[in-house]
Amino acid sequence: MKINGRFYEWFASRLKIHQELGEISSEQVHQILSHYEVKQFSFIRILVTLGAILIGFGVLSFIASNWETLGKPMRLGLIFASYSISLFTGFKLRDNLPKTSRSLIYLAMIIYGAGIFLIGQMFHFAGHFSGAFLLWAIGIIPISIYLKDELLFLFAQILTFVYFDGSLFESHPYWIYALIVLFYLVQRYFSAIHLFITNALVINWLIYMMAETLDIEVILILFTLFFLGIGLFFYKFTNSSYVFKIQGALLFGITGFILTFKDVWYYSMAIKIAQPGSIIFSIIFLMFLLFLIRKENLFALALFGVIIIRFYFDTMYDFMPKSLFFLTSGLILLFFGYYFERKRKEIRKGSDSHE
Numbered sequence: 001m002k003i004n005g006r007f008y009e010w011f012a013s014r015l016k017i018h019q020e021l022g023e024i025s026s027e028q029v030h031q032i033l034s035h036y037e038v039k040q041f042s043f044i045r046i047l048v049t050l051g052a053i054l055i056g057f058g059v060l061s062f063i064a065s066n067w068e069t070l071g072k073p074m075r076l077g078l079i080f081a082s083y084s085i086s087l088f089t090g091f092k093l094r095d096n097l098p099k100t101s102r103s104l105i106y107l108a109m110i111i112y113g114a115g116i117f118l119i120g121q122m123f124h125f126a127g128h129f130s131g132a133f134l135l136w137a138i139g140i141i142p143i144s145i146y147l148k149d150e151l152l153f154l155f156a157q158i159l160t161f162v163y164f165d166g167s168l169f170e171s172h173p174y175w176i177y178a179l180i181v182l183f184y185l186v187q188r189y190f191s192a193i194h195l196f197i198t199n200a201l202v203i204n205w206l207i208y209m210m211a212e213t214l215d216i217e218v219i220l221i222l223f224t225l226f227f228l229g230i231g232l233f234f235y236k237f238t239n240s241s242y243v244f245k246i247q248g249a250l251l252f253g254i255t256g257f258i259l260t261f262k263d264v265w266y267y268s269m270a271i272k273i274a275q276p277g278s279i280i281f282s283i284i285f286l287m288f289l290l291f292l293i294r295k296e297n298l299f300a301l302a303l304f305g306v307i308i309i310r311f312y313f314d315t316m317y318d319f320m321p322k323s324l325f326f327l328t329s330g331l332i333l334l335f336f337g338y339y340f341e342r343k344r345k346e347i348r349k350g351s352d353s354h355e
Contacts, residue, residue, distance in 0.1 A: 075122060134175055145186050145189065207221060
């Protein structure tokens with residue numbers, strides 16, 4: 001298993017401490033560390049990847065600049081030949097030159113995507129632009145899964161996002177259901193960042209369903225996402241629970257911060273109800289953050305500081321002299337920065353003492 005260099009050093013130092021305490025032997029330390037490999041910065045891979053991208057742009061630029069002078073058979077031949085040669089050569093070199101091989105496959109995927117747009121333009125295919133991104137993603141996903149390539153899979157997820165968001169106001173993106181299920185099924189082959197993106201895609205779909213299909217009020221959508229975030233944060237998932245915890249914290253943090261603004265409440269409620277409603281929610285939300293801070297959650301501490309500063313800006317900016325306002329604001333930021341750093345050190349010391 002490949003891991004970050006810093007984490008490898010930290011992990012090795014923890015094992016060394018257990019060895020010195022006599023809890024494990026040096027042979028066991030060596031055996032445990034043998035299962036891990038430090039990720040190396042690959043200058044060659046970066047070089048050949050950039051080279052492949054530049055070649056791809058060069059081929060596409062040549063085709064585009066001579067597009068009008070070429071007949072349709074020649075245009076199709078150039079696209080398919082460039083794609084086929086790149087893909088075939090990439091797979092042919094997998095054993096002997098793996099980095100060059102991977103870069104040629106990246107080149108083939110770029111040509112494949114550009115070919116979709118060029119062929120659509122050539123034959124005047126009707127349809128929304130999002131359909132081209134869907135075809136591009138569908139073409140990349142099998143290759144990325146077969147190669148277990150993190151970068152290709154990430155690119156396919158980004159293309160899926162473009163397809164989904166681009167087709168929202170044109171037609172229902174039915175393909176999104178199959179793609180989401182597929183992303184979750186193959187997640188075990190990829191790192192946690194891809195689970196994070198797939199979850200974000202589901203949240204994006206949920207917002208779309210509530211806003212467009214069900215026509216739910218904005219404030220109810222925000223509350224739904226707020227409580228969903230709390231659920232993701234506290235629920236103990238069996239796999240990659242830290243991903244759901246981080247995503248839940250971001251979700252309830254962003255939506256909770258938005259709900260502290262009284263203007264958001266005006267969209268769905270009368271002014272007489274909205275004003276106290278935003279204040280009551282803000283008080284409850286700050287109490288919830290204080291509860292998390294007591295459990296030594298640094299994200300809650302940072303969010304608490306942001307909300308306090310937000311209320312300070314809203315309340316004092318129009319009444320205080322500008323010099324005094326900025327001076328006080330700076331002091332508040334310094335205080336929270338100092339408190340945040342001290343709290344982080346306390347948490348680290350506490351974690352070290354438990355080991």
